[in-house]
Amino acid sequence: MQIELQRLDRRxxxxxxxxxxxxxxxxxxxxxxxxxxxxxxxxLLATQNRPLSFKASLVVALVVALTTSTGLLLVPVLRYYPAAGVLLIGLALFLAFRYGLRGGNSLVATFLVAGLTMITAAGTADFQLAATVVGALVKGLLLAVTMSGLTHWLLPEPLSARPEPAVRIVPGDQASRIALRAALVVMPAWLLAMSDPGGYMPIIMKSVSLGRQSCGTTARGAARELLGTTLLGGLLAIVFWFSLRFFVHLWMLFLWMLLFGLLIGRKLYGISPTRYSPGFWLNSFVTMIILLGQSVQDNAAGKDVYKAFAVRMALFVGVALYACLMLQIFERRWTRPRTSALSRR
Incomplete structure (x- = not known):
């Protein structure tokens, strides 16, 4: 028991x-x-208990190249043949989510979805902006992989730790249905972001998180999981922001994030047990980071932080409610024929 707690503490x-x-x-x-x-x-750190292997690193590099090149190539299609471009993006999102559900690397699937939506949304407004987004994605992923390797080196997994459980593979028909549902969750936010990519980029990131979360959520728990994580993430961002205002400094940003990460990590790994799933805490943490980071950028740009946060939070809640609606529609559509068939028997 003590060894298990030490392992979870390290994670x-x-x-x-x-x-x-x-x-x-x-x-x-x-x-x-x-x-x-x-x-x-x-x-990366919440889903992988070991540092990326050489093979996995090569896969990530290939995914980065594929995503960036495909995203940039689809920009002219969206500009001159918008209907065909939207259908191609929808198909690509469906295939990316289905890849993750059929046993593929969930991080790779998430990067594919985020990259395709963010690059193409930025590219329809300005090709230079798309190049900036490409640079941000590549640098961000490289930094995340580097920090993952560093933290695994500082806090290695105990030799007695059990191997990671095998990835759950969803059956083909069910995987297609869930992947289609997740793609429809992401699409409206992506379409909205094309009107103002700079302002709506956080909405895309939130919708990608919701699409990923919807793959493991049922309609019955949709409101608690999707809407609950959005509201809790917003509340955590508010507490973080006012805590940071006591002493505004980069080191304090690091220390406060370290504290919030430890508090959420304890709940994520069940060290401090709650009735909510690990996915609930993971997605709440992601929502907090997106909202907080954008507020820090708004403050640096001289914008009204509180007004921008209120508008962004309202959009986040709207996207979460739409995701809940999609889950309800798909659940009813899927269960109705089976219920009818059982009643005929």
Whole structure:
């Protein structure tokens, strides 16, 4: 029991330290979208208990090349043949989510979805902006992978630790249905972002998180999981922001993120048991990072932080409610024929 707690403590520490380092370094280096690295670090450290192998690193490099090149190639299609472009993006999102559900690497699937939506949304407005987003994604992913390796080196997994459980493979028909549902969750936010990519980029990241979350959520728990994580993430971002205002400094940003990461990590790994699933805490943490990072950028740009946060939070809640609606529609559509067939018997 003591060994198990030590193992979980190390994992919580890795998530907290890796995320805090990524956030602080992103702002220190003035990366274009500083929340990309910490968000990818959370997904990477929470889903992988070992550092990436050489083979996995090559796969990530190939995915980066594929995503960036495909995203840039689809920009002219969206500009001159918008209907065909939207259908191609929808198909690509469906295939990316289905790849993750059929046993593929969930981090790779998440990067594919985020990359395709963010690059194409930016490219329809300005090709230079798309190149900036490409740079932000590549730098963010490289930073997240580097910090993951560093934290695993500082806090290695005990030799007695059990191997990771095999990835659950969803049956073909069910995987297609869930992947279609997840793609429809992401699409409206992506379409909205094409009107103002700079302002709505956080909405895309939130919708990608919701699409990923919807793959493991049922309609019955949709409101608690999707809407609950959005509201809790917003509340955590507010508490973080006012805590940071006591002493505004990059080191304090790192230390506060370390503290919040430790508190959420304890719940994520069941060290401090709650009735909510690990996915609930993971997605709440991601939502907090997105909202907080954007508020810090708004403050640096001289914008009204509170007004921008209120508008962004309202959009986040709207996207979450839409995701809940999609889950309800698909659940009813799927269960109705089976119920009718059983009643005929």
């Amino acid at each position: 919580a520490l890795r998530v907290a330290i890796g995320t805090a380092l990524c956030l602080a370094i992103s702002f220190a280096l003035a990366l274009p979208i500083p929340v990309v690295a910490p968000v990818f670090a959370v997904f």
